[in-house]
Amino acid sequence: MENLIGVAPRDVLLHGPSKQLVAKYHWHEPNTGIVASYTPNEHDVKDHFGLFRGVDQIEAFAQATIVSCAGFLEYKKHGGSFEEVKNKFVPVFISIGNVNFHHYIAQGETFVSLGIIKFNKFRQMVCDGRIYKIVTKNLNPEEYFSDFSKDKLLKYDLSDDFKLVAELFDITGRAIKKEKFNP
């Protein structure tokens, strides 16, 4: 396996169904970054006037980027399976830099997280990135990102089919051994 394309996020992420905020990986270059999508459902916007919360956008971005990318690199480093990685580590937030919100995401609107890896060492990963929502009806993100590239990612080079929702900086997470939580 060379990247996460074709892998189900539930196989990579430790999060249960109601807290998993990644539906599909669309583009992934293990040492560069990732593109993944999610569409908020009724549960995701419950008690929040039909909108997906900003804090959940950050969580979705983190799951799509630092958790998925670092999980993949850990899996590649030690072999085995994603299940073994999930059994051994818990992903935790270390810090969050600036986050600038430009737009909102409503129930049923599909958004993509574009994450660029800035630092990865000792199981700590830092990503910058952006969240865009798809504004063109019937656009198929799978098809759109099939010829995506590192160059396009680094420039956030997307068509007008996407609207900028948020810019995220220095989103930092670390994989902590499970036993550290229960010494």
Place this chain on the structure above:
Amino acid sequence: MDRQEIIKEIVEILKTVRTINPEKLDNVTEDTDFIADLNTPSTEMINIAAKVEQKFDIEFEDDDIDDLGSKVRDIVDLIIATKEKE
């Protein structure tokens, strides 16, 4: 390189960390705690470890960093142990 020389090099690294108050680096000893005494943000600990690797031309294992304590003594011990292993 003895332990005191290692601490001197570590202090040089810490001077490059903008979140650490340089005034606190005047009296760093083995008992100095990165978090309690120097107020080092947890996110910086990994960056410091990476800089230590570069400075001392060594490579830490991920597990070494997982188990690393927060005192200067702990990183000095790790540098010496890693150098011995190599």
